[in-house]
Amino acid sequence: MSSGRTGESVPIPARAEAVDPRRWWGLVVIALAQLMVVLDATIVNIALPSAQHDLHMSDGNRQWVITAYTLAFGGLLLLGGRVADLVGRKRTFVVGLIGFAAASAFGGAATGPAMLFGARALQGVFAAVLAPSALSLLTTTFTDPRERGKAFGIYGALAGSGSAIGFILGGLLTEYLNWRWCLYVNVPIAILAVIGAFALLHDRPGHGESRLDVPGVLLGCGGLVAVVYGFSEAQPRGWTDPVVLALFAAGIALLALFVWWQGRAPSPLLPLHIVRDRTRAGCFLTMMLAVIGMFGLFLFMTYYLQVILGYSPVRAGLGFLPLTAAIITGSTQIAARLLNRVAPRLLMVPGLLLASVGLMLLTRMTVHSSYATDILPALILLGLGMGLTFMPVFATATAGVAPKDAGVTSATVNTAQQVGGSIGTALLNTIATTSSAAYIAAHLRSPADRAAAVPVGVVHGYTVAIWWAVGVMLLAALVAGLMVTARPAGRGAATKPRVRESVG
Template identity: 35%
Template sequence: MTGRQRTALAVLLTASFTLAVDFSILNVALPTIGADVGFSLANLQWVATAFALCAAGFTLLMGRVADVAGRRRMFLVGMVLLGAGSLAGGLATTPAVLLVARVAQGLATAIVVPAALALLIGTFAEGAARDKALGLNGSLMAAGFTTGAVLGGLLTDLLSWRWAFFINVPIAVAVLVVAPIVLKEDRARDRTRLDVPGAVLVTLGLLALVLGLTTAAETSWTDPVTVVSLAAAAVLLALFVAVERFVSQPLVPLSMLTRPTVAWGNIAGFLAFATETSLVFLLTIYLQEVLDYSPLAAGLSFAVLGIGTVLGGLLGPRIIGRFGAKAAIVGGFLVQAAATIPLVLIGQTGTSIWLVLVATFVGGVANLVIIVGFMVTATSDVPASEHGLATGLTTMSQQVGITMGTPVMSAVLAASVVAASAASETEAILDGVHAAIWVNGGLCLLGSAAVAAFLRRRVQG
């Protein structure tokens, strides 16, 4: 890498990591935020939901806008929005202002992450250097989710939850100073019209999907809001596919989705993020409700997972270079399943923490190998004019995976607890965690089998 490439990579990774941290940094602090700002317990979940709705709902549209308007320009716009939203959130004294701030942060994520990935791909030619850059990006994005939980606990305990917002402001300013110097403007050579009907339908469809999933996590799968939202999502996304068949310049050319690398790469990415982030949720419940850990201690227990993800991000490009991305994804899912399934042996004794630490470390390494393989696969053989679209798809897979995994595992856990005949509530929760872990490990095995069977092309790094 040249010096300019290294600096550009540092800028892009800093922005992406910061936004990944924002996804979970407030989770531990929610009760404190509710007391300080005036949220009722029933409405507190909107602090997280407002962010997730915008981050997942608008990412595909913003990836395409970046292709048309310019990726560097949109990257800078997103960082301005992140800084402004974070400052507003840190100063918020009412629920309305705080929610507006979280919406701004979610929109910033939808703008910055696909633009940053497209700029990263454009900065490095296909091959070892790009694979290494994608590996670092994937490891930091995945580690950001865990880091957010740890950092949120530290800031809330030592300073104030407001610093979970304020910390973004100097980062955004630093990126805005350096980015115009080291990033080259990059946009599609052929100016195309934006597919407005398709953009409206897919954005509304994704918003309805994420709303339905997050409502299911907070209430139940039979909640009227959940049912109506998921039904609306199915109708809107079906209409989107129909529209894309007939417009002359579609938002998502359906031919792209028929490419095995794009389709199965994104399916693998969706499963990778859904399984690992939901496992963090399950183990958080276990550590706090069964082993009686404090929120901060539970967060710190995932530090080994963060180390594993960084290591996996470094190993991923080497594995891909030697065996190909398909083998990396298939093998990664098998190792992740082998690390996840033994967690059904965790119990009510404190010694179970050692199994948790070993399993999350090994699973973290494997998960990041999958994520690097997914990034390389889903963005290979894509024309330069569609880099923003391809990275928008990968970002959408990531955000929807993070959002969908937790409510699915939460539903399995809740159903098991209701059906349990355990002697105590603690034992019932433990049985529910065990049941959800079986499902989580099974999804890893399913992902491995599906990619092995259907991703026939050997994507080389």
């Protein structure tokens, strides 16, 4: 037995089974699936105006194209992760791919708003099965510390840059084909991934002897759905709306009952030892806080580039390309090379500070800012910082976990990411909108002032919200520095009590 970095003792993989010679091709399959899931959270954003016009959606209902996906995805992740542990990760991975492709085709063929909303919800359901299966397959496939660093570098790059890639691809597909291809594009990707999964991926049998924790499913998934839905509704309704407050209250109550029940359930949906570990809990919290700042920025920059600077959808999407390249560079060329030599927090903390500096640069943007001199340097710094953060978060949070808990641990990382995205989009957009309205009201002395005051007020709102994002990033750096105490992967485990787990 050898001890993982976060405390649990796990078997030495080399003694259990031979190393799969095709594991790197398997990584390509896992990466394709992860990219598809992450970019689908944003790929329809740029296409939304076209879809709204074609399907005659109201302004009040159009948000459901986004919310239906995030609600199902974020709310059902814990269930998807535990199902993967029970019935086998490869099996749930393939089912998730097939279901996601079918839902995407259904959405691309939508003839009305309800059909599109339903398809996006189905995408979220199957994404909640697919995402934790992909990460747990990666966790159980790459166990050598050096190879693990490279594999998680690639995975972290896709997880961090997938949203930006979604903007780029969404702009290209919308402008040169039509919005429906933002959904159809998933079908060929999923087909390739299914073929690759059958040919290249291997998995231990599931733990069918365990039972699914039905009360835990109802409490945990119900609580997550209520919280994610509450943040989604906070954007159009306002934070003090009775519906929003009721959703938050119900979500918190259900999650509190969920935690209470998990300490007593015979087969808990989320074994509490997973989140009691200081390093792992620090990774979950760091991920959520980092994504809050990053996702809010995506929303602002999309509107800033198209509405304020007048960019086309394609040009706006390509404006995110340097951010994507910087995330990939930071994750694969820097973090992956250093993770075996330095403690994870020595990558996370500098990365989050670097991202904070990038956000600070964006607080200086105006209606007349130049992309090359004012926006580009900030995106590069932000991307490098997020690359240095995401890779060690994914690798450290899933290190040392027993195979029977790999799926639910992976689901918890994804849940932190998804909830962070929902909070960031709702919270920062509300701050931006409120600040913009206050600025315009203060500077609108006559109707003639409106043409000049409104764009300036909108950008002012963006910069105020970005300052809040800076604060959240700095808080994430503090959490990572204080809570993530794991040693470098190449130097053995952190000095914590060992909890022996057996291979299922």
